[in-house]
Amino acid sequence: MDSGPRSAEAAGPGAPGPSLIPPLRAVVRLRRRVCLLRKRRVPPPGPAPAPADPPQFFTFDSPEPPSRTPRKRRRRSRVVLYPETSRKCRPRAERRSRAQRCLLLLVAIVGFQVLNAIENLDDNAQRYDLDGLEKALQRAVFGQPAAVARIVALLRDYLATHVHSRPLLLALHGPSGVGKSHVGRLLARHFRAVLEDGALVLQYHARHHCPRPRAAQGCRDELARLVADVAERAEAEEKTPLLVLDDAERMPPALLDELHGLLQPQRAHRFRSAVYVLLSSQGGAEITHFVLQNASRGPPARPDGAPRAEEELRAGLRALLVRAHPLWQAAAIVPFLLLDRRDVVSCFRDEMAAEGFFPEQARAELLAAQLQYYRVAGREFAVTGCKQVVASVNLL
Structure with a gap:
């Protein structure tokens, strides 16, 4: 019964008591577990990296670039399918396209250029006052409404621009007394007034400037010199001259050859912009026959009968005149019909x-x-x- 106290006394005063043994055992177990964890995390063999000392002063060295992380791929949006029965509405960004704005700007620029060109054509034609010329011819020339309309239309088309590839040749044909010379004088008077320079209008009468006893070569040289002077002066003033040649049926072949050469497009630029008016009674018999034949037939059954008949008359006159000289091939023939009472x-x-x-x-x-x-x-x-x-x- 006394064994317990005896054993405690036998252990001596320096031995730990029974209440300290369990905590000691717990500490030992924790230490062993920490040692095992350290052994599992042993670093690889090799020299240990030296710790980087922080810089003692400021430097401009660029820091190391950060490591790039792989970018995530952007998912493509699916195509939006519109139902067939619903109303399609485009996104706002697609409606306001820059290409559409550029296209509208281009169309506006082209339209402005076209409008400016049309206005320039009108300005060039207004210089010659063709409306006033038409009124003067209609008032002073009797019985030739078709001829007056054709002359004004040809002049209006030719004088719409200043630069031309070849001159305009008007050939006025008809019997005696129908108004050819009168029209030539009216044209010369009008162009002298609108051009404000009488030197740009040349009136050449074959009966006066080149009589029969005179040599044809001399007449040809004189005509070439007169036309060259007028063309040079007109080019300097940027205007279109007028050359009226009366009694063309009396011109020798040398003069017709000179006129034919002046009409060629390969001549100098100053000779390409000009209006030639030839007055001739050649083809007067054919025109007389045409008028009398159509008067006996009565008025045409269709409205386009008269223009078609006049076109046939011009074609017949051209075929007749070309056989005499090739000059008439490039001419705009204007027939003058007979005058009634x-x-x-x-x-x-x-x-x-x-x-x-x-x-x-x-x-x-x-x-x-x-x-x-x-x-x-x-x-x-x-x-x-x-x-x-x-x-x-x-x-x-």
């Missing part, structure tokens, strides 16, 4: 007013009755036109 009366009244007489209708009809006429299908066409009007009025 009413037109001759108008010529008498106009001449009486110009001479200071009162243009009385009865007196003009009395003077017109003294002339000779072709009488076909109830109509009367003057044989000599208004050729004898001036002489008859001078006798008053």
